[in-house]
Amino acid sequence: xxxxxxxxxxxxxxxxxxxxxxxxxxxxxxxxxxxxxxxxxxxxxxxxxxxxxxxxxxxxxxxxxxxxxxxxxxxxxxxxxxxxxxxxxxxxxxxxxx
Amino acid sequence: xxxxxxxxxxxxxxxxxxxxxxxxxxxxxxxxxxxxxxxxxxxxxxxxxxxxxxxxxxxxxxxxxxxxxxxxxxxxxxxxxxxxxxxxxxxxxxxxxxxxxxxxxxxxxxxxxxxxxxxxxxxxxxxxxxxxxxxxxxxxxxxxxxxxxxxxxxxxxxxxxxxxxxxxxxxxxxxxxxxxxxxxxxxxxxxxxxxxxxxxxxxxxxxxxxxxxxxxxxxxxxxxxxxxxxxxxxxxxxxxxxxxxxxxxxxxxxxxxxxxxxxxxxxxxxxxxxxxxxxxxxxxxxxxxxxxxxxxxxxxxxxxxxxxxxxxxxxxxxxxxxxxxxxxxxxxxxxxxxxxxxxxxxxxxxxxxxxxxxxxxxxxxxxxxxxxxxxxxxxxxxxxxxxxxxxxxxxxxxxxxxxxxxxxxxxxxxxxxxxxxxxxxxxxxxxxxxxxxxxxxxxxxxxxxxxxxxxxxxxxxxxxxxxxxxxxxxxxxxxxxxxxxxxxxxxxxxxxxxxxxxxxxxxxxxxxxxxxxxxxxxxxxxxxxxxxxxxxxxxxxxxx
Amino acid sequence: xxxxxxxxxxxxxxxxxxxxxxxxxxxxxxxxxxxxxxxxxxxxxxxxxxxxxxxxxxxxxxxxxxxxxxxxxxxxxxxxxxxxxxxxxxxxxxxxxxxxxxxxxxxxxxxxxxxxxxxxxxxxxxxxxxxxxxxxxxxxxxxxxx
Numbered sequence: 127x128x129x130x131x132x133x134x135x136x137x138x139x140x141x142x143x144x145x146x147x148x149x150x151x152x153x154x155x156x157x158x159x160x161x162x163x164x165x166x167x168x169x170x171x172x173x174x175x176x177x178x179x180x181x182x183x184x185x186x187x188x189x190x191x192x193x194x195x196x197x198x199x200x201x202x203x204x205x206x207x208x209x210x211x212x213x214x215x216x217x218x219x220x221x222x223x224x
Numbered sequence: 225x226x227x228x229x230x231x232x233x234x235x236x237x238x239x240x241x242x243x244x245x246x247x248x249x250x251x252x253x254x255x256x257x258x259x260x261x262x263x264x265x266x267x268x269x270x271x272x273x274x275x276x277x278x279x280x281x282x283x284x285x286x287x288x289x290x291x292x293x294x295x296x297x298x299x300x301x302x303x304x305x306x307x308x309x310x311x312x313x314x315x316x317x318x319x320x321x322x323x324x325x326x327x328x329x330x331x332x333x334x335x336x337x338x339x340x341x342x343x344x345x346x347x348x349x350x351x352x353x354x355x356x357x358x359x360x361x362x363x364x365x366x367x368x369x370x371x372x373x374x375x376x377x378x379x380x381x382x383x384x385x386x387x388x389x390x391x392x393x394x395x396x397x398x399x400x401x402x403x404x405x406x407x408x409x410x411x412x413x414x415x416x417x418x419x420x421x422x423x424x425x426x427x428x429x430x431x432x433x434x435x436x437x438x439x440x441x442x443x444x445x446x447x448x449x450x451x452x453x454x455x456x457x458x459x460x461x462x463x464x465x466x467x468x469x470x471x472x473x474x475x476x477x478x479x480x481x482x483x484x485x486x487x488x489x490x491x492x493x494x495x496x497x498x499x500x501x502x503x504x505x506x507x508x509x510x511x512x513x514x515x516x517x518x519x520x521x522x523x524x525x526x527x528x529x530x531x532x533x534x535x536x537x538x539x540x541x542x543x544x545x546x547x548x549x550x551x552x553x554x555x556x557x558x559x560x561x562x563x564x565x566x567x568x569x570x571x572x573x574x575x576x577x578x579x580x581x582x583x584x585x586x587x588x589x590x591x592x593x594x595x596x597x598x599x600x601x602x603x604x605x606x607x608x609x610x611x612x613x614x615x616x617x618x619x620x621x622x623x624x625x626x627x628x629x630x631x632x633x634x635x636x637x638x639x640x641x642x643x644x645x646x647x648x649x650x651x652x653x654x655x656x657x658x659x660x661x662x663x664x665x666x667x668x669x670x671x672x673x674x675x676x677x678x679x680x681x682x683x684x685x686x687x688x689x690x691x692x693x694x695x696x697x698x699x700x701x702x703x704x705x706x707x708x709x710x711x712x713x714x715x716x717x718x719x720x721x722x723x724x725x726x727x728x729x730x731x732x733x734x735x736x737x738x739x740x741x742x743x744x745x746x747x748x749x750x751x752x753x754x755x756x757x758x759x760x761x762x763x764x765x766x767x768x
Numbered sequence: 769x770x771x772x773x774x775x776x777x778x779x780x781x782x783x784x785x786x787x788x789x790x791x792x793x794x795x796x797x798x799x800x801x802x803x804x805x806x807x808x809x810x811x812x813x814x815x816x817x818x819x820x821x822x823x824x825x826x827x828x829x830x831x832x833x834x835x836x837x838x839x840x841x842x843x844x845x846x847x848x849x850x851x852x853x854x855x856x857x858x859x860x861x862x863x864x865x866x867x868x869x870x871x872x873x874x875x876x877x878x879x880x881x882x883x884x885x886x887x888x889x890x891x892x893x894x895x896x897x898x899x900x901x902x903x904x905x906x907x908x909x910x911x912x913x914x
Contacts, residue, residue, distance in 0.1 A: 136251065137321045138275035173253045177271055194698060196637060199646075200273050204638035206566055206648045210304055210319075231891050231903040238889045245884070246858065262829055263858055345829065375903070379889065381865035381896045382838045385831025451894075462835050467804070467827075501842060503895040506911055509904040 127157035127185065129192065130166055131200070132178035140200045141175060148174060151212065152201035153189040188222065198223045225286050225589060226371045226516045228336045235378070236333045239340055243267045244326035251323065262385075265344030268314075269325055273641050276320040279342040280332060284352035284370040284394070285313030285592040289583035292590065294335040296575035302328055307575070309560065309568045311632060311683055312391070313351050313592045314342055318639050340378060345385060347377040347458075350392045353401045354593040357517060358601040360549040363413050364421070366396040368514035369450070372505060375513075376451050383458050387465035387473035390458070391430070403594055403710030405429050405438045406686055408475045409457060414444065421447045427457055428479035428487070431680035436476035437714050441488045449495075451504050456494035460487070519550070520587035520602055526552025527606050537612050539661065543623040545608070554605050556586075558598040558615060559622035561630050563659045566648055568596030568633070577618040585611050594683075594710075595632055597625070628670040628737070629655040632683055636676025636693060637700070643676035645693025645700035646726075650674055653730045658737075667737065669749045673708070686710035688751040689736065690717040691729060702729035706736065706762055707754050718759060720766055732766050739765035770879050773860075774870040776848055781820040808836045808843075815845050823868070825853035834866045841867035841897035857881045861889065867897035 130143035141148040143165060145156035158165060162180055169175045182193040192198050203211030205220040213219040228236070243263075250260040264270075268279035280295070287295075295315060299307050302324050303317040310316055320328070332338055341347055350370045357365040373392065377383075383390075393404040396413040404410035410426035422444040429438030445453045461475045464482075479487045528551065532538040546555040558578065561567045570578075582590040582600055585607045591599035598620075603611055615621040624630045631654060634640065636647030651674055658664055673687030677694075684690030690705035701723040708717030724732050737750070739762055744753045754762065774780065785801035786794060788810060799820040802808055811818060821840060823833040837849050848870055851863050855873035860882055863871070871877060892900045905912060 133271055133275070136323045138271060138319075140274060171253065173251065176257055195700065196273070196641075196643075199637060203274060204648075205646060206638050206652065229907070231906065234890050235893070235903075242888050259828075259856060345831075375893050378893050379862070380894060381862040382834045383831065384834055384859065384862040385829050387831075459835055463807075463832055467830050467832070497842070501895070505904045506908065508908045508911060512907065 127155075127183050127190070128159065128162060129155045129181050129183045129190070130158045130162050130169075130178060131155070131181055131197070132170075132175040135173050135176040138176075142201075143169070152183075152192065155183065155190045191222075195223060225288060225367075226283075226513065232336070232375075233333070236336070236338045236340070239267070239338065240326065240329045240333050243329055247322060247326050262344055264322075264325075266341060266346055267325075267329065268339030268342035269320070269322070270343060271641065272318060272639055273637075274639065275318065276322050276325065277639070278317045278320045278325060278328065278339060279310070280315050280317070280337060280339050281342050281349050282314050282337075282592050283374050284350060284356070284367050285354050285594075286356075286367065287582075287590050287592065288588050289579035289590075291335045291337055292575050292579040292582065294331065294337070296572040296579070298328055298331065299572040299575065306569055306571045308566075308635065309570065309592050309596045309598070311594050311596065311634070311681060312349050313354070313594055314349055315592070316635075318635070343389075345388050347380065347383060347386070347390045347392065350374050350377070350394065351402055351407075351594060352394045353397065354591040354599050355401060355546065355555055355601065356396070356591075357519065358548050358550075358553075358555050359397060359401075360547055361399055362396040363415060364396055365517050366394040366411075366413055368510065368517050369411070369413065369447075370394045371513050371516075372510055373451065373454065376505060377454070380458075382455075383462060386458070386462055387467060388470070388475070390461075390475065392454075398712060400710070400712040400714070401593075403683065403686060405712075405714040406431060406435075406683070406710055407438060409454060410438050411450070416444050423447065423450055423453075425453060427491070428476045428484075430474050430476040431683060431685050432474060433471050433678045433680075434477065434480075435680065435685040435716055436480060437716060438476075439479070439484045441484070441491060448504050448507065448510070449499060452498045452501075453491075453495050455498050455503065456491045459494050459498075460490045464490075520589075522550040522553060522602070523604070524551070526604055528552060530605055530608060534609070536616070537609055540612050540616075540621055540623040541608065543625050543627070543665075544621075548602065550602070552605055554603050554608060556600040556603045556608070556611060557593075557625045558600060558620050559624055559630065560597050560620070561624055561655070562619055562622050563629060563655050564652065565619070567631055567651055570598075574618050574620060577614060577620070581611055581614060595630065597630070623661070624664060626669045626671060627664045628658045628667050628672060629664060631655060631672045631674060632687070633674040634676050634682035636674075636682075640676060642679055643693065644678075644695035645676050645702065647674040647676040647682055647691075647693055650691060650693070650702065650726055650729060653726070654733055657730055657734055667741070667750070669751075670737070671709075671751075672733070683710060684708070685716050686714075687717055688749070688754070689733060691733075694723065696723065700726060702726065704729060704732050704736070704766065706759065707751065709751060713751075715755075720759065720763055722767075735766050736762055770882075771876050772850075772870060772872045773877055773879065773882055774848075775864070776869050778848075780870075781848065783820075785820060785822045802833075802836055804830050804832045806836070808839050811840070811845075812843055815843060818845060818847050820848045820850060821845070822850045822852050822872075825851060825855055825859075828854040828856050828859060834862065837863070837867040838897050857885050861885050865892065865896040865898045865900065 142155040144154040426438035633651040637643035675682035705717035785799040791800040
């Protein structure tokens with residue numbers, strides 16, 4: 127799937143295009159198919175996203191999985207600080223990144 | 225340490241308003257990120273993986289307790305309760321919001337701090353020996369020069385858009401504790417035969433994709449011409465560096481392409497011209513700044529003996545204390561490399577502890593070392609036990625200075641958008657593998673440096689053992705290097721062979737270390753043994 | 769918006785600027801165009817017939833033009849130096865310090881923004897091609913006549 131992602135302009139948080147708006151959670155990421163360029167341009171011009179880009183990913187049993195480890199780290203948070211990730215209570219969250 | 229006057233304060237405040245206005249224009253969509261990026265970088269604001277990262281300047285690594293408490297406040301109020309000290313003596317916060325950045329800069333200005341030129345293609349933070357003003361072996365404290373040059377290089381109009389970053393370092397001893405030879409412009413303060421102060425100048429060093437060790441372009445630049453000389457170097461580079469390929473724009477590349485002789489010739493020619501312009505600062509201004517760096521009022525008649533009856537304290541004393549020039553005093557090295565922790569990171573609570581210790585026991589001064597540790601430069605030997613107890617209670621008393629677990633690591637792929645691989649887990653696993661204190665002391669000085677990408681912020685080229693993280697078809701892979709040094713015995717590490725995965729590189733390090741243990745001669749550090757026997761034996765031990 | 773911001777009182781040279789090579793050849797030319805990689809020191813022998821130097825910034829991050837302007841002023845050139853190309857309002861303060869006295873950027877500047885940018889910094893730390901007195905000299909006024 128083709129995913130549109132970036133960082134929130136004001137806060138810098140990682141955000142994922144969910145089809146209608148921006149979510150903090152990669153599980154909500156939508157497949158933008160061929161409409162992505164128009165959405166990217168519109169959202170960037172409206173200052174709703176900074177540094178937008180397309181990444182590859184797939185839907186797995188556990189949810190959306192970005193293809194590249196960098197994006198999985200973006201999705202979760204730093205693997206060395208579980209408490210700073212989106213899943214602080216999950217001791218195995220880091221394994222998903224690898 | 226230096227105190228701002230109304231001019232310094234006005235400049236920093238103006239910069240805050242400048243940035244506030246630029247941020248407003250960005251948030252209102254009047255500027256694209258392409259236009260805003262170089263401007264925010266000139267104020268240390270990166271967009272990293274998880275959030276904006278703010279890099280705050282700590283000029284030549286010197287801080288007082290008021291400033292450190294402000295950093296703790298920023299950590300708590302605007303970030304997630306901690307900060308990270310860098311290999312250029314600065315501090316970074318990794319969870320900053322753009323909308324908060326102007327206010328943070330405003331708060332920093334309240335304590336005479338700023339983020340000016342801490343990133344982007346700027347003249348960066350000028351680093352210096354973290355033992356400055358305390359070490360017995362220095363000719364003089366290098367920091368008045370670092371401070372004077374800091375001011376002179378702030379908002380230099382001709383160099384508003386340099387080809388690439390430019391890093392300056394000043395030391396004043398034979399021993400190089402600041403990796404001076406790895407800088408774009410390294411200075412060693414010396415005295416000539418007439419007893420006059422001047423500088424040995426070492427341009428053209430740098431890490432990154434193509435590392436180079438700086439060469440010596442001058443044996444002696446008279447002290448009050450050093451700013452003219454610096455301008456000459458900058459101008460030659462600004463005019464002649466490539467502008468088409470970001471990987472070929474550091475000054476070290478130009479030096480290499482022109483050759484040292486031709487680069488020196490061009491610099492000397494420009495230097496002679498710039499001297500005619502009269503842009504150097506006068507003795508009176510240097511004296512004004514130097515007055516802030518006179519030695520603190522050291523007491524005399526202090527006891528030299530240290531009560532070693534507490535065995536844990538004794539271990540710490542043996543490793544963490546460095547000799548001070550004033551009798552009865554010691555330099556205290558504070559480890560930010562606890563086993564199981566993240567090197568260079570410090571919590572807001574720990575910052576408060578160190579601020580209190582600095583204020584009470586070290587004439588209100590502390591230092592940040594490029595090795596990502598801290599220093600309390602002027603502690604009475606009589607106070608060492610009390611200091612140690614408080615450091616221990618705060619988790620800051622690991623006795624591992626320059627040992628195998630005192631690892632330098634960049635934030636890597638866990639934080640950094642430039643990275644190809646994670647560096648912090650590798651550092652953690654190596655530290656765990658070698659955690660046993662007796663084993664660490666047996667190994668002795670062993671400087672491991674880890675970078676998560678070719679930008680080499682972890683200084684892997686200068687590691688006795690260096691590790692470079694790369695992206696190998698989408699998975700993390702690690703190259704192992706041996707034989708680098710950032711000290712006065714400067715050398716560039718060499719790659720051992722094919723790379724490893726994370727578990728593999730930790731095992732490879734252990735095999736290299738075991739090989740050293742097997743063949744070392746008495747008194748040899750790892751780096752000494754490597755230099756004596758060369759790569760072959762190590763390569764066999766690593767790859768079998 | 770203003771296409772050209774100019775900080776001189778004299779009349780602008782209205783001859784189109786020619787390339788550096790052409791200028792050195794054409795003895796009656798008065799305006800020259802300096803590309804980012806050109807060596808302005810080649811103008812040293814012909815400074816007296818020079819009225820306008822246009823220095824181009826192909827990309828605002830290419831800072832060679834700052835050195836070109838500075839060197840021209842150091843050579844004693846007192847005519848107009850105009851910045852063209854990718855000139856952003858955030859640069860003009862530093863450009864003025866280097867000796868630029870007019871601006872004709874690709875994207876016109878808002879004069880109000882330009883005014884604010886030029887007045888943002890109350891002092892300067894170092895000498896440049898302009899007449900601004902550096903902070904160290906303000907600190908030691910007794911040295912002003914030295």
